[in-house]
Amino acid sequence: MSAVLGDWSWVAGEQALSLEMRPGRFTEALSGHWTLTDFGHILDGLSLRRLVDALSGDEPSVTCGLQLADGRAVHLAGTFTRPGEARGLVLEAGTADAESRDPQSQLRAAYQPIYNLVTGRIDGFEALARWDGEDRRDRAQGPRTDDRALASNMLLQASEALARWQAETGRPDLFVQVNLTGRDLDDATLADLVAALVGGFSLPPGSLRLELTEQAALRNARQAQDMAVRLQAAGAALVLDDFGSGHSSFLWLADFPAGGLKVDASLIARLQTPRVRIILESVTQLAHRLDMTVTAEGVETTALLPELRQSGFDFAQGFALGRPLSRDQTSQLLQAPAPALPG
Numbered sequence: 001m002s003a004v005l006g007d008w009s010w011v012a013g014e015q016a017l018s019l020e021m022r023p024g025r026f027t028e029a030l031s032g033h034w035t036l037t038d039f040g041h042i043l044d045g046l047s048l049r050r051l052v053d054a055l056s057g058d059e060p061s062v063t064c065g066l067q068l069a070d071g072r073a074v075h076l077a078g079t080f081t082r083p084g085e086a087r088g089l090v091l092e093a094g095t096a097d098a099e100s101r102d103p104q105s106q107l108r109a110a111y112q113p114i115y116n117l118v119t120g121r122i123d124g125f126e127a128l129a130r131w132d133g134e135d136r137r138d139r140a141q142g143p144r145t146d147d148r149a150l151a152s153n154m155l156l157q158a159s160e161a162l163a164r165w166q167a168e169t170g171r172p173d174l175f176v177q178v179n180l181t182g183r184d185l186d187d188a189t190l191a192d193l194v195a196a197l198v199g200g201f202s203l204p205p206g207s208l209r210l211e212l213t214e215q216a217a218l219r220n221a222r223q224a225q226d227m228a229v230r231l232q233a234a235g236a237a238l239v240l241d242d243f244g245s246g247h248s249s250f251l252w253l254a255d256f257p258a259g260g261l262k263v264d265a266s267l268i269a270r271l272q273t274p275r276v277r278i279i280l281e282s283v284t285q286l287a288h289r290l291d292m293t294v295t296a297e298g299v300e301t302t303a304l305l306p307e308l309r310q311s312g313f314d315f316a317q318g319f320a321l322g323r324p325l326s327r328d329q330t331s332q333l334l335q336a337p338a339p340a341l342p343g
């Protein structure tokens with residue numbers, strides 16, 4: 001999973017690019033303090049052009065695939081922490097490199113808005129995996145999907161997008177939620193990647209959130225719990241996904257140190273039946289007593305919004321409120337004057 005090869009920083013005033021590489025294949029070639037001209041000597045020509053563009057500072061985030069003169073490739077991803085100063089991660093090429101031939105390069109994260117039901121504002125997004133504009137769930141899972149690379153790719157894209165939106169809007173409270181599978185939790189390097197992304201993109205702790213289903217965590221409960229603690233230490237927050245469907249045992253709530261709960265769409269669709277209403281009112285109370293926020297998933301009609309508020313929900317997400325959008329469309333949505341919650 002972990003594609004982190006090292007860290008980089010850039011100071012425009014001094015034209016200084018510093019790379020601190022972890023021990024590995026690229027350590028010798030890349031480590032050190034470089035002028036752009038010197039660094040250009042170890043790159044192919046087009047890569048230097050791309051790097052200069054990426055560091056020119058028009059964009060708050062930096063993401064750039066670099067081909068070395070010896071044929072190898074890496075990816076720089078990061079963000080401007082102030083005008084003229086940027087830092088970030090050196091990653092394995094292909095993790096998010098649109099120009100690479102990696103099948104993952106077809107993968108584009110789409111971001112579905114999550115509305116705060118009290119303020120009516122968008123506070124965050126769920127990152128959803130799309131291939132060529134399709135929703136992953138709409139297509140059969142074929143050999144094209146490498147789940148191991150999927151989570152790190154989604155985490156990278158979502159972190160980069162979040163850093164950009166936070167910078168563009170001046171709202172460090174914006175968050176993004178990325179789905180993890182049970183297999184992702186088996187991967188010991190996941191926490192390392194999360195720490196590197198939170199640090200590399202200067203994300204406020206807890207603004208990168210990981211959605212987990214109980215089913216995923218149940219594969220190996222003990223290990224999943226250890227991983228959850230490590231992910232939180234790495235600066236991520238955890239959200240329990242699809243709550244209310246499947247087993248959803250109270251042990252899951254008791255044992256998992258999550259900051260949020262997402263109530264499954266199948267229950268939300270039945271909010272207007274009295275028994276479901278009582279159940280959901282109790283779930284939000286329970287969650288709040290456990291210091292968790294509660295999100296209603298799959299909200300397909302704005303007619304539900306008043307009742308969601310009355311039932312204690314904090315957030316709502318669904319087609320009635322917003323379809324998944326690209327990173328740039330999301331930037332526009334956030335910059336549009338006061339995108340108001342319908343209903």
Ligand code: G
Nearest residue numbers: 128135137179242297298299300318319320
């Ligand atoms: O389980 P999870 O929360 O990760 O599910 C997210 C999925 O739900 C995505 O595939 C997304 O496209 C889909 N989705 C989002 N909003 C709605 C909605 O209002 N209705 C339906 N049916 N699906 C939705």
Ligand code: MN
Nearest residue numbers: 126179211241
């Ligand atoms: Mn989810």
